[in-house]
Amino acid sequence: MHELSIMQSALSLALDQARQARAVRVHTIRLRIGALSGVAPDALEFAFEALTPGTMAEGAELAIERVPARFWCAACTREFQSDDLFAECPDCHSPSGELRAGREMEVASLEID
Amino acid sequence: MCENCGCGLPGETPAGVSAHHHEPGHEHGHEHDHGQEHSHEHEHEHGPGHHHGHDHPHPHAHPHTHAHSHAEADHDHPHDAGGEARRTVEVRRAILDKNDRLAERNRGFCRARGLLVLNFLSSPGSGKTTFIRESVRKLGPDLKTGVIVGDLATDNDARRLRETGAPVVQITTGTVCHLDAEMVGRALKQLDLTNLNLLLIENVGNLVCPASYDLGEDMRIVLLSVTEGEDKPLKYPPIFQSADVVLISKIDLAQACGHDRDTALANIRRVAPKARVFETSAKTGQGLDAWREFLLQQQRERKALDPLSL
Numbered sequence: 001m002h003e004l005s006i007m008q009s010a011l012s013l014a015l016d017q018a019r020q021a022r023a024v025r026v027h028t029i030r031l032r033i034g035a036l037s038g039v040a041p042d043a044l045e046f047a048f049e050a051l052t053p054g055t056m057a058e059g060a061e062l063a064i065e066r067v068p069a070r071f072w073c074a075a076c077t078r079e080f081q082s083d084d085l086f087a088e089c090p091d092c093h094s095p096s097g098e099l100r101a102g103r104e105m106e107v108a109s110l111e112i113d
Numbered sequence: 114m115c116e117n118c119g120c121g122l123p124g125e126t127p128a129g130v131s132a133h134h135h136e137p138g139h140e141h142g143h144e145h146d147h148g149q150e151h152s153h154e155h156e157h158e159h160g161p162g163h164h165h166g167h168d169h170p171h172p173h174a175h176p177h178t179h180a181h182s183h184a185e186a187d188h189d190h191p192h193d194a195g196g197e198a199r200r201t202v203e204v205r206r207a208i209l210d211k212n213d214r215l216a217e218r219n220r221g222f223c224r225a226r227g228l229l230v231l232n233f234l235s236s237p238g239s240g241k242t243t244f245i246r247e248s249v250r251k252l253g254p255d256l257k258t259g260v261i262v263g264d265l266a267t268d269n270d271a272r273r274l275r276e277t278g279a280p281v282v283q284i285t286t287g288t289v290c291h292l293d294a295e296m297v298g299r300a301l302k303q304l305d306l307t308n309l310n311l312l313l314i315e316n317v318g319n320l321v322c323p324a325s326y327d328l329g330e331d332m333r334i335v336l337l338s339v340t341e342g343e344d345k346p347l348k349y350p351p352i353f354q355s356a357d358v359v360l361i362s363k364i365d366l367a368q369a370c371g372h373d374r375d376t377a378l379a380n381i382r383r384v385a386p387k388a389r390v391f392e393t394s395a396k397t398g399q400g401l402d403a404w405r406e407f408l409l410q411q412q413r414e415r416k417a418l419d420p421l422s423l
Contacts, residue, residue, distance in 0.1 A: 002290055002291070002321060002322035002325070005289070006208055006209070006325070009208050009209060009211065009212075010208040013204070013206060013208060013210065014204065017202055017204050018202065021200070021202050023200075023202075027199060031208070036350065036351045036354055037325065037351065038321055038322070038324045038325055038351035038352070039325070086347075086350070086383050086384060087354075087383075087384075087386065088383070095382060095383055095386035096386065099354065103351075104207075105207060105208045105209060105325065106204075106205060106206060106207050106208055107204040107205070107206055107208060108203075108204060108205060109201055109202060109203045109204055109205070110201070110202040110204060111199050111200070111201055112199070112200055112201075112202055113198070113199045113200060
């Protein structure tokens with residue numbers, strides 16, 4: 001349900017942009033989705049299939065770029081990536097609350113003609 | 114040649130949007146040179162006098178391209194095949210852009226009125242309503258509190274919260290699993306904000322979706338009841354990661370539930386190392402004094418930052 005409303009917002013943003021660019025068809029919609037966004041790509045795909053028929057984006061490809069979670073360790077003054085979503089510095093093992101990337105949910109670009 | 118419509122003008126292709134603006138009176142002299150037959154779909158709007166010779170007598174300042182769909186064969190003017198190339202439009206906008214903008218509006222609206230705004234999130238049944246009700250009672254005359262409460266259906270929570278005498282607005286979301294900034298904006302209009310300086314928003318009970326929606330709050334308060342198990346923060350990291358405060362609720366039940374306090378605290382630290390943690394029981398009142406002190410401190414800091422209150 002959550003992904004459906006997120007996809008609805010994404011699609012309406014994408015179609016607005018496509019119309020502004022005078023598109024007749026949308027071939028690809030590219031999204032960037034952060035690992036900590038709380039949104040599952042599979043569920044987005046499902047919602048996309050359900051929402052696009054009858055729109056300019058019918059039959060279009062949904063390309064999802066996953067953005068890994070990246071944190072900042074103030075003690076080691078370094079950025080580190082965390083795949084298991086927990087922010088522990090690999091060097092000093094102290095937890096970090098400084099999230100630098102990973103919450104993204106954005107429409108990156110469109111392929112249209 | 115312009116990449117967008119092949120019109121022969123240099124055209125602008127700004128980094129953000131692949132669209133350009135034509136000067137009034139600009140004419141499209143399309144040179145078409147392939148022999149294919151095809152249908153011709155124009156997305157732009159024509160004036161009544163328009164014909165297919167591609168001279169546009171109307172001035173247009175809108176983003177404009179001459180893309181054609183060549184699906185069917187019934188068409189008699191030749192085309193430059195290059196004009197139909199696929200284009201990339203860079204968008205780079207947050208999917209919840211609209212929500213984020215409305216949330217900023219709510220934030221500004223509340224700040225201008227000296228309201229400290231808290232967004233309470235948790236799974237259903239972790240004790241949000243009871244905690245908020247007892248908070249309002251405890252905060253009494255020091256903080257004048259209003260409440261906005263969201264549920265899919267019923268106004269049961271609003272009725273429970275009105276027992277405190279605080280103004281309460283219930284949002285029923287129907288089937289929507291979270292509150293969004295627009296719903297909160299509407300609720301703010303229904304709430305009598307005169308003399309209030311604290312607004313508590315009880316989100317829909319859900320540990321996933323509400324994390325994505327900024328409501329315009331100053332702080333996010335995530336509840337974890339001792340009955341839920343110590344590993345909840347590890348199972349639902351995004352929402353705990355976004356917490357400014359984690360409230361461990363129902364600690365009067367800790368022993369009965371075999372609650373492992375150290376593990377719970379360690380798990381919260383692991384996911385939300387910067388969050389303030391309070392251990393509370395709305396039933397016995399344990400931990401509510403520290404909570405009250407914290408809110409008073411936050412409200413004082415808020416006032417100190419507000420140039421209008423000096």
